Amino acid sequence: MNKRKVLLIVLIVCVGLVFWWYFAPSSVSERTDHITLYGQIDLRTVQLSFSEQEYIEGMFVDEGDLVQRGQVLAVLKKDRLKAQFAEAVARVAAQKKVVQRLTTGLRPQEILQARARVRAAKLRLSNAQTLSQRIKKTTPSGASTRQNLDDVITDVALAKAELAVEQNSLSLAEEGYRKEDIAEAQATLKALQAVVDVLKVRIGELELVAPVNGTIQNRIAELGELASPSRVAFTLAVTEPKWVRAYLPEPQLGFVTEGMVASVYSDSFAEPFEGWVGFISPQAEFTPKRVETTELRTQLVYEVRVWVSDPDNALKLGMPVTVSLNTSETRANNSDVEVVDKGISVTSDSVKGLGK
Structure with a gap:
């Protein structure tokens, strides 16, 4: 009886150890050369x-x-924008002529006319002064009235004022238009040209x-x-690059790095597609219900994007695929790998597995 009890106790302990070893969560993940993930082909859309x-x-x-x-x-x-464009072009052409006229100044003939008006004003002043001297001499003797003297004095003053006006006009004609007027015309031309450019872009x-x-x-x-x-x-689906949205179990996170070589398998094609890991999410989540894996639904996972080389555009949006990651091989040139966030900082069983 004692031997039977001892054997029974030993058997119970062994069975308990087996169950504990099988079902207890492992604190350290064993490193493997290949990791299998499940996901779907995803595309960017514009x-x-x-x-x-x-x-x-x-x-x-x-x-x-x-x-x-x-x-x-x-x-x-x-039609509508072309008509507006034609109108704007015509306005620019007209304003260019305005700027050219202001920049060039008055024509030589106009300056000659101003000079001729100055000479005429001088002659009228000279004539008025001569007549004034005569009236002043004849007024004391009664040959000319006081009214005649006042009139010639007024004529002399008017002739002097007229001469001053014509001289100033000649000076302005020789000097040309004001710089401020020219600058204003040039600014208006630039504004009209900008309208033309905008209409050209809109067309x-x-x-x-x-x-x-x-x-x-x-x-x-x-x-x-x-x-x-x-x-x-x-809606435009961007065919290059394509990528697989898959989910990596948390214990295997420490074995996967960006740039790691991957093979993408589909039920529709016999040969796998070449790929590589382009992105590992820095944030953990629970497995989405739409993803079918062999792991439990409540297992903690990280989203992984595996870029796929598909020059023939054979893979379609939403196609379910299986990804096999080669943990011992990384692409030699990762310049074309999209890395969204390299700052992954975790302290978990997956990190401990790196020491295995």
């Missing part, structure tokens, strides 16, 4: 809209079309062009509709 409010005159692409950077996707009507923006290479995901606007900056016309 919402394209016109900068002007005008009616759509032409639509050149449809959903699913591959487009290149700079390719015209749609155009708006240009160019009547064409909606693709900012990057990609695929038209949604065509929202249609021919003849009124486009506006607040309304999206196309």
Whole structure:
């Protein structure tokens, strides 16, 4: 009986140790050469809209079309802005003539006319002074009246004033226009030219062009509709680069680094796609319900973005894939790897695993 009890106790202890070893959380993660993750293909999308409010005159692409950077996707009507542009160009041309006239000054003939008016004013003054001297001599004898003397004195004063006016006019004609007037005309010309430049930009923006290479995901606007900056016309899916949104279990965080080589597998293709780890989230989260993994749903994970080389555009948005990370290999050149935040600071079992 004693032996049976001892054997039973030993058996119970062994079973308990096995259960404890199997189910107890390990404080140190074993290092492995390959880590498997599960995720979906994700793409960046660009919402394209016109900068002007005008009616759509032409639509050149449809959903699913591959487009290149700079390719015209749609155009708006240009009649209204072209008319405004023509008016602005005419105003600039007219103001240029104004600036040229002010800068050049008066014509030689106008200056000669001013000089001739000065000479005429001098002659009238001389004649008035001569007549005044005669009247002054004849007035005491009664040959001329006092009224005649007052009239000639007034004529002399008027002739002197007229001469001063003509002399000042000649001086202004020879000096030219004021610098302030010229500066004002030049500033007005610059303002009108700026209006032309703005209209030129606005006419160019009547064409909606693709900012990057990609695929038209949604065509929202249609021919003849009124486009506006607040309304999206196309949704463009950026095909390069593509990346996998996967989630890394917390115990394996210390074994994965940015730039690590990855192989991306899909059920639709026999051969894997080349990839590399481009981003590791600095913030932990619980596994999203949409991701199917072999781990528990409540396991703590970190979002990982694995960039994929897909020159033939075979991988589609939302396609489920399996990622195999080679923890012993890192890309030699990581210059094209997008790193959002390198400041990962954690103190957990994953960091302890680095010492294994």
